[in-house]
Amino acid sequence: MVERAIEQGEPRRDFPDGDPPAGPRPLPPVRLASPAELLLAARRTELHAMVRALVGWVRPGREVGPDGGLPPDGFAGLLDHLGDRARPAASGAAGLEQAVRRFWDALVEHGLLHVDAGRGLVWPGPAAASLDDPLADEALEVWRRFLITMVDLWGGVGRGRAAEEALTGNLLVCLYARNGWIPLDALAVESARPLVELHIGALTNAGLVEHAMFGIGVTPLGRYVCRALLQEASGQTIPVLGSYAGADAATLLRALTAYPVGLIPEEAAGWVAERTVESGIAEIRAALTEVGPTARRAGLDLLAGTFGDTFGPAGRRALAELAADPRLGALVRGVLPEEERERAPGAGRDADVWALIDLAVMHFEKEPPSAESLHGLGYVHEDVAKMAKLVALFGDCDHPGGPGVLDAIIAHHPDPPVVAAARAARERLPGPPA
Numbered sequence: 438m439v440e441r442a443i444e445q446g447e448p449r450r451d452f453p454d455g456d457p458p459a460g461p462r463p464l465p466p467v468r469l470a471s472p473a474e475l476l477l478a479a480r481r482t483e484l485h486a487m488v489r490a491l492v493g494w495v496r497p498g499r500e501v502g503p504d505g506g507l508p509p510d511g512f513a514g515l516l517d518h519l520g521d522r523a524r525p526a527a528s529g530a531a532g533l534e535q536a537v538r539r540f541w542d543a544l545v546e547h548g549l550l551h552v553d554a555g556r557g558l559v560w561p562g563p564a565a566a567s568l569d570d571p572l573a574d575e576a577l578e579v580w581r582r583f584l585i586t587m588v589d590l591w592g593g594v595g596r597g598r599a600a601e602e603a604l605t606g607n608l609l610v611c612l613y614a615r616n617g618w619i620p621l622d623a624l625a626v627e628s629a630r631p632l633v634e635l636h637i638g639a640l641t642n643a644g645l646v647e648h649a650m651f652g653i654g655v656t657p658l659g660r661y662v663c664r665a666l667l668q669e670a671s672g673q674t675i676p677v678l679g680s681y682a683g684a685d686a687a688t689l690l691r692a693l694t695a696y697p698v699g700l701i702p703e704e705a706a707g708w709v710a711e712r713t714v715e716s717g718i719a720e721i722r723a724a725l726t727e728v729g730p731t732a733r734r735a736g737l738d739l740l741a742g743t744f745g746d747t748f749g750p751a752g753r754r755a756l757a758e759l760a761a762d763p764r765l766g767a768l769v770r771g772v773l774p775e776e777e778r779e780r781a782p783g784a785g786r787d788a789d790v791w792a793l794i795d796l797a798v799m800h801f802e803k804e805p806p807s808a809e810s811l812h813g814l815g816y817v818h819e820d821v822a823k824m825a826k827l828v829a830l831f832g833d834c835d836h837p838g839g840p841g842v843l844d845a846i847i848a849h850h851p852d853p854p855v856v857a858a859a860r861a862a863r864e865r866l867p868g869p870p871a
Contacts, residue, residue: 463695466676466704467664470657472573478658479580482644484587485568487519491541492549492565494518498558505545505552505559506538539590547583577661584643584662585669591639605636606666609645609655613663618651682707686720690732693739701735702745709747718748718755725765730799730838733768741772757781764836767792790830797845798838806845817851825858832862844871 469475479485494515502508507515516537544550548564570576592605612619625633637653640646645659655663664675681689681704689708693701709717721736728736738744740752748755757777759769766784771792773781797814804810811817816824828846831839846859847870863870 463692464673464675465695465697466678466680466692466700467660468678468700469661469664472577475658475661476573476577476580478644478656479577480568482658483642484584484644485580488544488549488583489568490519491515491544492561492568495550495559496561498560500557501552501554501559502557503554505554506541507559512538536590540587543583543586543590546586547579549579549583581662581665584645585666587643588640588645588662588666591636604632605639608633608636609640609659609663610667612646612653612655613660613667616655618649618654620652624653678704679707682711684708686717686724686736687727687732690721690724690728690736690739693735694731698744701739702747705739705744705747714748714751718752722755722759725759730795731802733795734799737765737768737772741774743772753777760784763787764791768795786830787834790827790834791836793827794831794834794836794839794842797842798836801841801845806849808849808851811846811849816846816855821852821854824852825854828855828858829862831859832865840866840868841871 470478499511500508501511506512512534516533519537541550545552545559545562548562549568550559550565551562552559564579567576567579588606588609589603592603592607608624611624621630621634621637624637637646640659641648644656645662646653647656664677668675676692678700681692684692689704693704696704712720718740721740725733725736737756740748740756742748742752746752753773756769756773757780759765760773760778760781761784762769763784764787766788768788768791770778770781770784800810800814804813808817828843831843840863843859843863843866847856847863850856850859860870
């Protein structure tokens with residue numbers, strides 16, 4: 438039953454939910470281009486060209502009104518200077534003047550323009566140097582903050598109904614979450630398509646989305662900006678692929694519970710690169726009993742080579758040494774290749790019981806306890822007497838999830854003898870029943 442449960446368990450292939458964390462659940466990582474690559478992409482956009490043109494126009498000093506804005510003749514001169522480059526400021530020609538004025542205010546807000554109200558002049562602000570700054574991190578930070586402000590402005594310009602507010606940002610988030618190409622038809626019904634196309638146009642001019650024959654997708658720059666936008670909105674940190682290289686093993690394994698399977702080998706390889714293979718194996722072995730079931734399964738699969746041969750034969754040898762462990766032994770045998778499993782020593786009944794509880798806890802993380810979830814575990818429609826004897830063993834196991842599993846059996850198992858055995862076993866464990 439143990440090996441059958443292990444082979445049916447999804448975590449060998451996917452870790453969709455992870456362990457119940459003390460704080461927010463781990464989040465999937467995002468792959469980001471290097472700061473230099475992102476800055477180069479930003480400087481090739483129409484929006485960046487417009488900002489450079491405007492900053493160049495005010496470099497000699499331009500007169501402004503008491504409110505810090507351009508007077509009518511100055512504004513007309515600005516539009517003549519910008520020409521077609523003014524298009525990225527707006528989502529449509531009708532709102533061009535209003536959009537450019539808001540664009541002006543955003544440049545002042547972010548220090549790209551400086552208004553000297555006392556002298557009635559405007560010229561490039563302290564952040565304008567970032568437009569040509571070779572230090573990618575600093576220059577990119579300025580541009581990222583400015584882009585987020587512009588996304589907010591585009592989402593509020595010319596909207597007649599509350600349902601249309603923040604449409605620009607919502608489209609960017611949608612494309613980010615999809616992480617692939619989306620046909621325009623899938624983004625909007627036909628009646629809303631012209632409005633959506635205007636906002637997609639603004640995002641395209643900013644270099645945040647791009648078009649291909651398959652549809653519309655987020656660019657590396659858009660992924661970078663959207664990650665920052667979502668972090669500000671949620672207060673959570675969205676990890677960057679490779680960001681756990683310096684983390685301890687327990688932190689790494691908990692993080693991997695949220696990773697798409699295809700990204701696990703890359704993150705694991707980066708983690709191992711910061712230490713020797715031998716020390717990495719030792720750290721993961723030590724962490725296996727510190728973490729919850731789903732993270733534990735990630736660690737076992739890493740050592741077994743399920744997600745790429747990160748640790749090679751040394752990882753499998755380390756696992757084989759745990760095959761007789763009274764807690765981990767049965768779980769270890771479940772991930773070892775068949776040939777090595779046959780050579781490994783058995784762990785005994787205690788390890789089988791520990792593994793069954795571990796797998797049940799992991800199952801309940803994805804599917805809350807119910808009659809259906811017990812059936813999914815194979816605890817229903819088995820021989821009632823045998824199941825009652827097995828459940829009775831749970832009361833002698835030191836697995837921290839044992840009380841919760843027994844509570845679930847008591848509440849949802851259809852067979853009274855099994856429930857009675859679970860209740861008697863639960864009385865031998867600490868804590869009040871659920």
